[in-house]
Amino acid sequence: MQEMIEIRWHGRGGQGVVTAARLLAEAAMEAGYFIQAFPDYGPERSGAPIRAFTRLSRSPISIHSQVQTPDMVIVLDDTLLGSPLLLEGLKSEGWLVVNSARSPEQVRRQAGGYNGRLALLDATRIALEVLKRNLPNTPLLGALVRLTGLFSLEDLTRHIRHHLAAKFGEEVVRSNLEAVRRGFEEVWIDPGRIASGERPIEAVQSGMALPWFELPRGGLILDAGNAIAYRTGDWRTFRPVVEMEKCTHCLYCWLYCPDDAIQVRGGRFLGFDEAHCKGCGICAAVCPPKAITMVEESRAVAAA
Amino acid sequence: MGRWVALEGTEAVAYAMKQVAPDVVAAYPITPQTGIVQAFAQFVADGEVHTEFLQAESEHSALSACVGAAAAGARAMTATSAQGLALMWEILYIAASMRLPIVMPVVNRALSAPINIHCDHSDSMGARDSGWIQIYSENAQEAYDNTLQAVRIAEHPQVRLPVMVMMDGFITSHAVERLWIEDDDAVRAFVGTYQPACTLLNLERPLTFGALDFYDYYFEHKRHQVEAMRRAKEAILEVAEDFARRFGRRYALFETYRLEDADVAVVVLSSTAGTARVAVDNLRRLGWRVGLLKPRVYRPFPDFELIHALRHVRAIGVMDRAIAFGAMENGGPLWLEVLAAAHRHDLRIPIANYVFGLGGRDITPSEIEGIFTDLMQIAERGTVTRPVTYVGVRGEMPLPTPAEWSLWIPEATMAGD
Numbered sequence: 001m002q003e004m005i006e007i008r009w010h011g012r013g014g015q016g017v018v019t020a021a022r023l024l025a026e027a028a029m030e031a032g033y034f035i036q037a038f039p040d041y042g043p044e045r046s047g048a049p050i051r052a053f054t055r056l057s058r059s060p061i062s063i064h065s066q067v068q069t070p071d072m073v074i075v076l077d078d079t080l081l082g083s084p085l086l087l088e089g090l091k092s093e094g095w096l097v098v099n100s101a102r103s104p105e106q107v108r109r110q111a112g113g114y115n116g117r118l119a120l121l122d123a124t125r126i127a128l129e130v131l132k133r134n135l136p137n138t139p140l141l142g143a144l145v146r147l148t149g150l151f152s153l154e155d156l157t158r159h160i161r162h163h164l165a166a167k168f169g170e171e172v173v174r175s176n177l178e179a180v181r182r183g184f185e186e187v188w189i190d191p192g193r194i195a196s197g198e199r200p201i202e203a204v205q206s207g208m209a210l211p212w213f214e215l216p217r218g219g220l221i222l223d224a225g226n227a228i229a230y231r232t233g234d235w236r237t238f239r240p241v242v243e244m245e246k247c248t249h250c251l252y253c254w255l256y257c258p259d260d261a262i263q264v265r266g267g268r269f270l271g272f273d274e275a276h277c278k279g280c281g282i283c284a285a286v287c288p289p290k291a292i293t294m295v296e297e298s299r300a301v302a303a304a
Numbered sequence: 305m306g307r308w309v310a311l312e313g314t315e316a317v318a319y320a321m322k323q324v325a326p327d328v329v330a331a332y333p334i335t336p337q338t339g340i341v342q343a344f345a346q347f348v349a350d351g352e353v354h355t356e357f358l359q360a361e362s363e364h365s366a367l368s369a370c371v372g373a374a375a376a377g378a379r380a381m382t383a384t385s386a387q388g389l390a391l392m393w394e395i396l397y398i399a400a401s402m403r404l405p406i407v408m409p410v411v412n413r414a415l416s417a418p419i420n421i422h423c424d425h426s427d428s429m430g431a432r433d434s435g436w437i438q439i440y441s442e443n444a445q446e447a448y449d450n451t452l453q454a455v456r457i458a459e460h461p462q463v464r465l466p467v468m469v470m471m472d473g474f475i476t477s478h479a480v481e482r483l484w485i486e487d488d489d490a491v492r493a494f495v496g497t498y499q500p501a502c503t504l505l506n507l508e509r510p511l512t513f514g515a516l517d518f519y520d521y522y523f524e525h526k527r528h529q530v531e532a533m534r535r536a537k538e539a540i541l542e543v544a545e546d547f548a549r550r551f552g553r554r555y556a557l558f559e560t561y562r563l564e565d566a567d568v569a570v571v572v573l574s575s576t577a578g579t580a581r582v583a584v585d586n587l588r589r590l591g592w593r594v595g596l597l598k599p600r601v602y603r604p605f606p607d608f609e610l611i612h613a614l615r616h617v618r619a620i621g622v623m624d625r626a627i628a629f630g631a632m633e634n635g636g637p638l639w640l641e642v643l644a645a646a647h648r649h650d651l652r653i654p655i656a657n658y659v660f661g662l663g664g665r666d667i668t669p670s671e672i673e674g675i676f677t678d679l680m681q682i683a684e685r686g687t688v689t690r691p692v693t694y695v696g697v698r699g700e701m702p703l704p705t706p707a708e709w710s711l712w713i714p715e716a717t718m719a720g721d
């Protein structure tokens with residue numbers, strides 16, 4: 001292995017991105033590596049894109065900047081694939097690892113025609129089947145063991161047993177090990193086409209364009225009320241779906257929705273503002289006749 | 305025309321505030337600032353000034369109310385001391401970062417514990433890096449004049465920063481002194497009406513104030529504050545110039561006294577500068593070439609100008625009424641700043657520190673003469689052996705007296721001037 005492996009994780013608030021970065025690091029530590037795992041904290045909102053980083057090394061790690069040129073970019077949510085920031089700095093021989101049910105061709109297309117190394121795993125499905133919960137981290141760990149060869153499945157098994165057995169019992173250990181095993185076996189690996197000597201994907205400077213003297217003083221925002229331009233709808237991992245025949249137009253949902261995403265006309269419930277509904281599920285929780293259910297976004301999109 | 309009056313320091317500042325007639329004053333009383341708030345509240349109650357006066361439940365709330373008022377486009381003021389300033393801490397930074405031109409007289413008082421109500425500069429020195437402009441006043445006249453000028457400085461379009469105007473607790477705040485106060489109309493003409501660049505209450509042009517600002521913008525906004533501080537120096541001089549033209553009293557970034565031909569000099573803030581002037585005169589009578597530099601503006605620190613004025617002396621003594629605990633040699637903040645400025649501007653002479661007067665401990669001309677004597681010895685040796693002296697603290701080695709120095713160098717007593 002090279003001296004140090006640097007990994008950048010992408011996901012959405014609530015998906016366990018930070019935990020995943022940490023889990024991998026901890027497992028690697030028990031296999032004898034020096035480790036670092038840290039999040040890139042933003043406003044901690046469910047569904048908002050967030051990043052985390054893992055460094056694994058044979059020698060002590062002293063660097064404390066964010067990972068600039070990752071050896072591996074791991075994406076926990078394939079709705080993020082369109083973002084230009086996703087592949088930023090990825091080494092030409094680096095890996096893009098995606099949790100997705102989609103085909104490699106679809107994923108490559110969504111990732112802007114990415115043609116480097118790609119690994120795919122439907123970790124969400126495995127997690128739902130084996131763990132009965134949407135915890136894609138565990139199967140992904142199995143896939144990463146296979147992909148990196150950093151440590152063995154036995155190392156990981158020992159680690160999981162050590163951490164879960166006392167607290168959750170043998171049953172939980174067994175299902176987690178099963179999830180890891182399936183991740184290890186089911187990960188789909190495509191080496192892609194990498195021309196030798198290809199440069200890493202260029203860093204994109206986002207939102208950091210204005211020099212200080214061109215900014216309004218005192219952190220003022222001159223176009224107040226611009227939140228509408230911010231598509232919080234992109235954060236959705238679940239979306240509300242209404243059964244109109246059950247709806248009594250009580251407008252509780254409108255009252256409680258934190259993002260003003262319930263559309264109302266003439267005092268009657270009309271639907272959801274998809275550009276701004278972030279899928280928090282509050283409307284579903286407060287709806288008296290239970291007319292709203294939350295459906296996983298990717299499946300809802302696929303169904304549509 | 306103005307007139308001579310006999311007022312306490314706090315009353316002088318309250319009178320200045322009445323003449324400025326801010327839209328909002330939000331304050332909480334604390335000794336020794338109380339006189340300001342009390343007198344001002346009286347003016348409001350008597351209908352002499354039409355200010356929205358708000359007695360908040362704490363200093364934190366008082367300054368928060370000023371932040372809200374200033375963001376709404378109002379001219380806002382408050383006043384405080386010691387623990388009150390400490391309690392305002394987080395709002396200090398908010399007021400400065402939001403670039404709100406709030407003016408706040410601070411009556412310097414020691415910080416607890418032990419509880420003490422008397423003067424030292426630990427309170428305002430602790431806030432020296434909060435982004436506020438800091439102006440120190442020697443007496444009631446200066447406190448009055450500085451309060452008037454602070455309004456113009458804070459609101460200066462090139463600046464837009466909050467300003468603290470300091471005076472020494474009890475020594476200045478509670479001493480009655482003769483001072484000249486200007487005519488109401490003349491003051492009104494000098495301060496003008498506040499033209500906020502942008503306000504919360506302008507429905508035609510809604511703005512967001514105090515938004516979240518991460519690593520992609522925060523630093524740029526801080527850089528903006530740096531620029532405001534840089535420009536403040538010029539603005540302060542510009543306002544002082546206009547003040548002098550209208551009222552005849554001249555202010556600068558600092559004041560010097562018999563410094564031009566001095567061999568050694570003392571740098572000291574506020575009321576003690578007045579006492580030091582007496583010490584300078586006493587020693588001059590003995591033929592000693594000693595001088596004084598009194599910084600008026602501490603933030604922005606006039607490093608270049610100050611070092612330039614001190615270039616010719618052979619030793620400098622910086623007197624601090626505060627300790628920067630754990631800093632180099634456990635010296636005072638003013639000393640550290642002068643040392644840094646000397647290094648920055650290639651002045652290589654001995655610079656010693658004299659920490660004095662904590663908790664209101666009196667400082668006398670003869671003690672300052674002791675400081676000058678120490679400085680003469682330092683100048684002679686060309687080096688500082690005791691970098692920081694805690695003046696008058698029981699158990700510390702005392703300073704030499706002028707008589708001792710006369711024994712050292714007999715000719716020092718000979719020349720008279």
Ligand code: SF4
Pocket residue numbers: 242246247248249250251252253254269286287288289290291292
């Ligand atoms: S809360 Fe439920 S029933 Fe009431 S308006 Fe909303 S969807 Fe309809």
Ligand code: SF4
Pocket residue numbers: 239240256257258259260261262272276277278279280281282283284
């Ligand atoms: S899930 Fe419901 S409550 Fe939450 S943002 Fe969407 S519409 Fe509003």
